[in-house]
Amino acid sequence: MSLRIGVPSKGRLMDKCFDWFAARGVTMERTGDDREYAGTINGLPDATLVLMSAGEIPRDLAAGRIHLGVTGSDLVQDGLPAWDDAVEVLAEMGFGQADLVIAVPRAWVDVDTLDDLDAAAAAFRRTHGERLRIATKYHRLVREFLRAAGVADYLLVDSQGATEGTVAQGTAEAIADITSTGDTLRANHLKPLSDGLIHRSQAVLYRSRRAPWDGPARTALDALRQRIDG
Amino acid sequence: MPDAPTREAERTRAEALLAPLLAEGATRVDTDILLPAATLLDLYGEDIRARAYITTDPVHGEQVLRPDFTVPVVQAHMAHGADPARYAYLGPVFRRQEGRQPRPREYLQVGYEVFDRTNPAAADAEVFALFRDTLAHLPVRAATGDIGILMAAVRGLRTSDARRAALMRHIWRPRRFRALLDRYAGRTPVPPARAAMLTSPDPFAGAGPDIGRRTRAEVAARIDTLRTDAQEPPISAEQVDALEDLASFRGTMGDALMRLRDAAVDMRELAPAIRTFEARMTALAARGIDPDRLDFEASFGRTTLEYYDGFVFGFLADGRTDLPAIATGGRYDALTRVLGNGRSIPAVGGVIRPAVVLALETPR
Numbered sequence: 001m002s003l004r005i006g007v008p009s010k011g012r013l014m015d016k017c018f019d020w021f022a023a024r025g026v027t028m029e030r031t032g033d034d035r036e037y038a039g040t041i042n043g044l045p046d047a048t049l050v051l052m053s054a055g056e057i058p059r060d061l062a063a064g065r066i067h068l069g070v071t072g073s074d075l076v077q078d079g080l081p082a083w084d085d086a087v088e089v090l091a092e093m094g095f096g097q098a099d100l101v102i103a104v105p106r107a108w109v110d111v112d113t114l115d116d117l118d119a120a121a122a123a124f125r126r127t128h129g130e131r132l133r134i135a136t137k138y139h140r141l142v143r144e145f146l147r148a149a150g151v152a153d154y155l156l157v158d159s160q161g162a163t164e165g166t167v168a169q170g171t172a173e174a175i176a177d178i179t180s181t182g183d184t185l186r187a188n189h190l191k192p193l194s195d196g197l198i199h200r201s202q203a204v205l206y207r208s209r210r211a212p213w214d215g216p217a218r219t220a221l222d223a224l225r226q227r228i229d230g
Numbered sequence: 231m232p233d234a235p236t237r238e239a240e241r242t243r244a245e246a247l248l249a250p251l252l253a254e255g256a257t258r259v260d261t262d263i264l265l266p267a268a269t270l271l272d273l274y275g276e277d278i279r280a281r282a283y284i285t286t287d288p289v290h291g292e293q294v295l296r297p298d299f300t301v302p303v304v305q306a307h308m309a310h311g312a313d314p315a316r317y318a319y320l321g322p323v324f325r326r327q328e329g330r331q332p333r334p335r336e337y338l339q340v341g342y343e344v345f346d347r348t349n350p351a352a353a354d355a356e357v358f359a360l361f362r363d364t365l366a367h368l369p370v371r372a373a374t375g376d377i378g379i380l381m382a383a384v385r386g387l388r389t390s391d392a393r394r395a396a397l398m399r400h401i402w403r404p405r406r407f408r409a410l411l412d413r414y415a416g417r418t419p420v421p422p423a424r425a426a427m428l429t430s431p432d433p434f435a436g437a438g439p440d441i442g443r444r445t446r447a448e449v450a451a452r453i454d455t456l457r458t459d460a461q462e463p464p465i466s467a468e469q470v471d472a473l474e475d476l477a478s479f480r481g482t483m484g485d486a487l488m489r490l491r492d493a494a495v496d497m498r499e500l501a502p503a504i505r506t507f508e509a510r511m512t513a514l515a516a517r518g519i520d521p522d523r524l525d526f527e528a529s530f531g532r533t534t535l536e537y538y539d540g541f542v543f544g545f546l547a548d549g550r551t552d553l554p555a556i557a558t559g560g561r562y563d564a565l566t567r568v569l570g571n572g573r574s575i576p577a578v579g580g581v582i583r584p585a586v587v588l589a590l591e592t593p594r
Contacts, residue, residue, distance in 0.1 A: 150406025
C-alpha cells in the first residue's frame with residue numbers, strides 16, 4: 001500500500017504545509033478546480049496526497065486510514081483519548097501557532113487566576129442556582145485541565161464558532177478558545193487568566209501508529225524521515 | 231466485547247454473590263439503566279461527562295447510562311422507602327474508559343445498601359463484614375479510611391468560616407485543597423494582580439463594559455470578601471502541620487485511634503469524629519474483625535469515592551495492579567440529604583465486581 005499523507009485542503013494552513021514539504025524536497029500540488037479535493041505529490045516514492053479538512057485528520061489518523069497527517073496539535077489532543085497511543089509526533093512544523101486559553105470578561109476585576117475562577121464559580125452557583133458556563137469547542141482539553149487544577153462548579157457549553165461572542169450574547173459566562181494575538185479577546189472585552197494557558201498549539205506532522213505499515217509505506221516513510229532529519 | 235459464555239459466567243457468578251446479601255434480609259431492587267442525567271450533572275458537574283455515557287433525548291433531555299446504582303437507589307429510597315431498609319441489587323453499569331489501561335466499559339455490579347438511623351457504627355461494620363466474608367476465599371487486602379476525620383479537622387481549624395467552607399468544598403480535590411491551605415497559611419505569596427486590586431482606590435478603573443450574567447454587584451461582593459480575607463491572620467503552622475499529619479496517616483485502625491487522640495489534645499473539634507471511629511472499631515470487633523490488623527489510610531478514597539463522607543473501604547487484589555478494586559463502599563449520609571428534599575437518613579453501602587472476582591478465581 002502506498003503512503004497516504006493527509007493534508008489540510010485549503011487556506012493558509014495548506015499553503016504553509018506545502019511550503020514546509022517543498023523546503024524538504026517534497027512538492028505537493030492541488031489539482032482540478034477549487035471544489036475538488038485532489039492533489040499530487042512528488043519527491044517521495046509511492047506516496048498519495050489526501051486533501052481533507054484539518055478537523056477530520058485526527059480521526060483518520062486514529063483509524064489508520066491515513067499513514068501521516070498534518071493538523072493542529074490542539075485538534076489531535078482534544079479529539080483523541082490517549083492521543084499518543086494513536087499517533088507519533090514526526091515533526092513540529094513551526095506554523096499555525098495559537099494558544100488555547102481560558103478567558104473571562106475584563107469587568108471581572110476580581111478574577112485573574114484559576115483560584116479566582118473557582119471561587120467565582122462557587123459564588124455564582126450560590127447566587128444563580130446554576131453552574132458558571134464556559135463556552136468552548138475543546139471539551140476534553142478544557143475538562144482535563146480544569147479537573148487537574150481542581151476547579152469545580154462550572155459547566156462546558158458547546159460553541160463551534162465565534163466563541164468570543166458568547167459572553168456578550170448571554171450564552172456563557174466565560175470561554176476557552178484559541179488565540180494567537182489576543183486581539184479578538186480584547187475586542188470582545190475579555191482577558192485571559194494569568195495561569196489559564198491550556199495548550200500551546202501548532203501544526204504538527206503526525207504518524208499513525210494504527211495504519212498498515214507494510215513495505216511501500218515503510219520505504220516512503222524512511223525516505224521522508226531522512227528529509228526531515230537532514 | 232466479551233463472548234456469550236464469558237457474559238453468562240459473569241452473570242452466574244453475580245447471582246451467587248447476591249445470594250448472601252439477600253440472605254441478610256435485603257430487599258432486591260432494580261433501577262432503570264437509562265437515567266435522567268440532570269441529577270448526576272448537578273452532583274458531579276463536568277467530570278461525570280468524562281466517566282459516564284451521556285446522550286440526548288429529544289423529549290426528555292440529557293440521559294445517562296447508569297454509571298452506578300447508588301444515586302438511583304437513594305432516590306427511590308428517599309421517595310418511598312421503608313425506614314430502616316436494606317437493599318441488594320445486581321445489574322450492568324457503564325463507564326467511559328479513556329485512560330491508557332484497557333478497562334471494561336460495561337460490567338455487572340452486585341451491591342448492598344443499608345439505610346438505618348439506629349446505629350451507624352453497627353451498620354458500617356455490618357456492610358464491611360458482609361463483604362469480607364463474601365470475599366474471604368480470595369487473596370485480597372482490605373483498606374479502610376474515614377473522610378469524616380478530615381472534615382472534622384477542617385472544622386477545627388482556627389480561621390474564618392469562609393476559609394473553612396472553601397476548604398470543605400475541596401476535600402475531594404486534594405490539589406486545590408492544598409493550594410488553598412498554602413495560601414491561608416501564608417505559605418504562598420498573594421498573587422501580584424490580587425495585591426494590586428485590593429489596594430487600588432478604584433478596582434473597576436479601565437475594567438471594560440459589564441458583559442454576561444455575572445453582575446458588577448457580584449464582582450464587588452467578591453472584592454469585599456477578598457478584602458475581609460486579607461485581614462485574616464494566617465492559619466498557624468502547627469494547625470496546618472497537624473492537619474497534614476492526619477491526612478497522610480497510614481497504619482492500622484488501632485494506631486490511627488492513638489494518633490487521633492493525640493491530635494485531639496490541640497483540636498477538640500475532632501472529638502465527635504473520634505467517638506464515631508471508636509464505635510466503629512468496637513462494632514467491627516464484635517463481628518470478629520481485629521481493628522489492630524485492619525489497614526487504615528486517612529486519605530483513602532479521597533479522590534475516587536467522592537460522595538462518601540464517613541467510613542470508606544475497598545478490597546484490592548493482592549499484587550494485581552492490572553485489576554481494578556474488587557469491592558468498594560462507604561458511608562454517604564450527605565448524599566441522602568441532597569437527594570432527599572430536606573429529609574436525610576444515615577446510609578452506608580458498597581459494590582462488588584463479579585468479573586474481577588472471577589478473574590481472581592481463575593488460575594492464570
